[in-house]
Amino acid sequence: MNILLAEDDLQLGELVEYMLKKKGGYKVDWVMEGEDAYDYANASYYDILILDWMMPNGDGVSVCRRLRSRQYSGAILMLTAKDSVEDRISGLDAGADDYLVKPFEIDELLARLRALSRRNYAPILEEQLFIHEMKLNRLSQTISNNGEEVQLSPREFQLLDLLAQNKGQVLPREVILDRIWGFDADVSMKAIDATIKLLRKKLDIIGQQELLQSIRGVGYKVES
Known part of the structure; x- marks a missing residue:
């Protein structure tokens, strides 16, 4: 829990x-x-x-x-x-x-x-989430647009899904690190940068490179 x-x-x-x-x-x-x-x-x-x-x-x-x-x-x-x-x-x-x-x-x-x-408070997450023209499939961990589909790695999917659930809201880098890797993990902020870079390449493949925004000195967000 x-x-x-x-x-x-x-x-x-x-x-x-x-x-x-x-x-x-x-x-x-x-x-x-x-x-x-x-x-x-x-x-x-x-x-x-x-x-x-x-x-x-x-x-x-x-x-x-x-x-x-x-x-x-x-x-x-x-x-x-x-x-x-x-x-x-x-x-x-x-x-x-x-x-x-x-x-x-x-x-x-x-x-x-x-x-x-014992009470069931868990939110029900839809299998598919649409952000503008892009579809995020939680079951297959893929993103697609205009007939083009790209497979995400587990980290890439976790990061994009986290941002998608909070679309329009800037998530600080520290929060992202904790949510995806955990503060106790032996990784640095560079892990976020590397994952963001890989994720942007895959978003670019389906023509959604502008979806993921960097907020200088703060963190990242997905446009609502």
Whole structure:
């Protein structure tokens, strides 16, 4: 199960990340600011988001509300030190599926995650996706246009599919590296550049070389 943990308390964040990996066997991405949580949630699929109520650059409630306004359908668990009924209602009304009051036991957090995971939040991805005249086939991992079809490598497909799911939105290079290779992988940003170069050559074959845009100093996007 893939989990995004957004918690700005360094000691608590380290503990929760460690225990989720060790006791739950989960894959965990940990961020410490609300804006990062929003960007990560939009850039990839997570089974569950764990959002701290109070964070710099966007509190958990506002991040939750922004995600739901964009029809984000994933499970969201709110961590909060606020224990009043009004605060709980505020978090749930913002779109949270559950909440856990600090301080909490790790075993209770794991139990709540298991309960949330039993619900089916997984988005249904269409087998074929059309971007302008280009067709992306997720089953065969090919792209085609005007009768011309090109096979993508697994990395090329993962990268293009990630950008396609977020078309019109600039994805930072750091987010791309994490989503495709993982921050723990022994690769550099040059891996992104090499994959982008190969992908552009294949897009050029089907006349879609302008589809993939570079945003200098930031990252890449696919035109909407």
